[in-house]
Amino acid sequence: EAGVVQSPRYKIIEKKQPVAFWCNPISGHNTLYWYLQNLGQGPELLIRYENEEAVDDSQLPKDRFSAERLKGVDSTLKIQPAELGDSAVYLCASSLDRGEQYFGPGTRLTVT
């Protein structure tokens, strides 16, 4: 069974540029999570989807971050414009309802 797929794995951009991350969850998992992991820190939830609906986006900086999950499967997280402080690893996870979360390998973003 394929795990959570994320792309790209690494991304280097200049500040003020836009960037997008893509996540394909495990087949059949209706709940999808985006986490931010800063260096030396644990993951912090940015947004949680149940099917197509964003049920918890309280930690998503909405001035520059946006996310979508069309058709309740794949999801895209976007930052526009990126700032130096956005350099981090962005993790996607999925679960069946509120069950065990399975994590993808993450996208490491470097903003220069």
Added chain:
Amino acid sequence: AQSVTQLGSHVSVSEGALVLLRCNYSSSVPPYLFWYVQYPNQGLQLLLKYTSAATLVKGINGFEAEFKKSETSFHLTKPSAHMSDAAEYFCAVSGTAGSYQLTFGKGTKLSVIP
């Protein structure tokens, strides 16, 4: 609200020695507790979880953890460290029974010395 404190950002043990990684939690409701492992450039993998059943929880790769309510602790142990155990370990708490909205600690990096 819930929180997790992991004591020691970096722990070094000799191969074959006991591994002890400490985790203390705070939760206003009966917690669910988790330990995850993260290898370099990989996502998090669940090692074990406590969900209000047995207080001693056994996980993968020979790890186990004991839930101690009186000490608000959920320390992770392994009797004999192996080189392949070198990784970063995260303790997490879900403060609402039945919900898996996780709050993670800052992590402990485990080094295993040959």
